Amino acid sequence: MLRNSLKFSLVDKEKLKDSREKILKEIESGEIGYFHLSKIAKDTILQTREFVQKHKFKNLVVVGMGGSSLGVKAVVGLLEENYPNSPKIYFLDNLDSYSCKKVLDNIVFKDTLFIISSKTGTTIETISIFKYIVAKFSVLNLGENFIFITDKDSSLEKFGKECGVEIFHIPQNVGGRFSVFSAVGLVPFEMMGFDTLALIKGEEACKSDFLKDDFILQKAYHYATHRNAKINVVFSYLDKFESFNQWYVQLWAESLGKKKIYERVGLTPVGLIGSRDQHSFLQLIMDGIKDKTVTFLSVKASKNSEKIPNLKFAYMGSCDFVNGMGIDEVLNYQAQATMQAVVNEGVSVDSLEFDTLDEWHVGYLLSYYELLTSAVGAILGINTYDQPGVEIGKRILKNIILKG
Ligand code: PA5
Numbered sequence: 377m378l379r380n381s382l383k384f385s386l387v388d389k390e391k392l393k394d395s396r397e398k399i400l401k402e403i404e405s406g407e408i409g410y411f412h413l414s415k416i417a418k419d420t421i422l423q424t425r426e427f428v429q430k431h432k433f434k435n436l437v438v439v440g441m442g443g444s445s446l447g448v449k450a451v452v453g454l455l456e457e458n459y460p461n462s463p464k465i466y467f468l469d470n471l472d473s474y475s476c477k478k479v480l481d482n483i484v485f486k487d488t489l490f491i492i493s494s495k496t497g498t499t500i501e502t503i504s505i506f507k508y509i510v511a512k513f514s515v516l517n518l519g520e521n522f523i524f525i526t527d528k529d530s531s532l533e534k535f536g537k538e539c540g541v542e543i544f545h546i547p548q549n550v551g552g553r554f555s556v557f558s559a560v561g562l563v564p565f566e567m568m569g570f571d572t573l574a575l576i577k578g579e580e581a582c583k584s585d586f587l588k589d590d591f592i593l594q595k596a597y598h599y600a601t602h603r604n605a606k607i608n609v610v611f612s613y614l615d616k617f618e619s620f621n622q623w624y625v626q627l628w629a630e631s632l633g634k635k636k637i638y639e640r641v642g643l644t645p646v647g648l649i650g651s652r653d654q655h656s657f658l659q660l661i662m663d664g665i666k667d668k669t670v671t672f673l674s675v676k677a678s679k680n681s682e683k684i685p686n687l688k689f690a691y692m693g694s695c696d697f698v699n700g701m702g703i704d705e706v707l708n709y710q711a712q713a714t715m716q717a718v719v720n721e722g723v724s725v726d727s728l729e730f731d732t733l734d735e736w737h738v739g740y741l742l743s744y745y746e747l748l749t750s751a752v753g754a755i756l757g758i759n760t761y762d763q764p765g766v767e768i769g770k771r772i773l774k775n776i777i778l779k780g
Contacts, residue, residue: 380727381726383725383726398754408761413558414557414576433488434484436466436489438469438564440492443553447553452619456568471505489523518536518541522541544559557576605669607643607668607669613707623745624745632758635765666723670724670726672711681702686699686700
């Protein structure tokens with residue numbers, strides 16, 4: 377179960393009609409492919425299972441930037457605790473020589489599968505790290521320890537085919553940051569032993585709720601049209617949401633920061649972790665400029681949560697009121713208390729509470745955020761799926777380096 381409570385006034389259904397129609401048009405035209413990924417998920421899963429039957433690896437290294445790794449990292453972060461015997465998974469998602477060296481120095485090449493993930497197949501960071509790996513291990517036969525996840529007919533696919541590398545495809549109409557339910561995510565998730573079919577079922581459940589219900593559109597409408605609050609804070613209570621927060625920041629920022637002829641629009645995403653950031657960013661939410669909306673994410677405390685021991689230290693009696701309680705139980709009370717404090721300040725708040733974090737719920741959560749992003753984009757009247765601003769920097773980089 378997942379509960380989404382919207383703690384602000386809802387608008388009349390009529391106000392949501394245009395944006396609902398715009399999204400339905402995007403879906404039905406097939407122009408935007410992420411909505412249809414569950415239809416091809418089984419093929420990708422089967423291809424991966426066949427590969428896994430023939431190849432066993434102790435380590436997986438995902439090489440990819442932005443949408444080609446962040447969604448994978450998010451799901452792995454949320455689920456890996458349930459899979460202690462899975463292969464170890466590493467991410468090389470930054471052109472940082474220390475990070476690359478640290479990962480590669482600590483793995484045995486023959487036990488490792490490198491997943492080179494790039495939709496375009498020409499992202500400079502991804503391909504440079506790929507070259508670094510090939511040179512570092514003096515790889516002669518790429519087909520043994522590498523797979524490529526890319527678009528059909530990309531340069532990476534053409535190169536891979538010549539080298540005997542197994543290729544997994546991303547559909548052309550699925551953008552990077554909306555690709556977590558394509559081969560980009562499903563291939564590593566299968567290799568980790570996750571229940572990918574349950575993940576897809578969760579994703580489908582969210583889409584079907586979206587089609588019959590207005591809760592995502594109501595939230596999108598409130599946050600997109602808020603007069604003063606152009607910042608959305610996701611306050612996630614558990615460390616395992618750290619990478620999910622990063623994915624949300626990318627999805628929201630790259631999709632929603634756009635120029636509309638002479639106007640600039642966008643909602644700024646901020647990802648926080650509770651209770652840590654209660655001792656930091658919360659002060660700004662409580663007493664700073666009222667330019668934020670806040671979403672609280674929490675998971676029902678497990679009965680297996682470690683406990684706070686019933687120890688009474690001299691002079692520290694004021695800390696004894698939580699003695700004997702589960703650590704996660706206290707964390708959830710903190711989420712509740714903080715939410716109440718923020719609501720009392722008149723800030724727009726909503727909360728997403730999960731009974732548990734299994735594949736179904738994780739699939740639901742990521743789909744919820746994809747649809748929410750599409751809905752906010754539709755209400756803002758922008759193209760949610762391109763990223764022209766990011767492309768400019770890439771062109772300048774080439775000019776700077778080639779000119780010397
Ligand atoms: O969401 C996006 O489109 C981007 O973040 C891309 O995923 C990122 O730039 C990586 O691109 P590619 O997968 O082509 O290497």
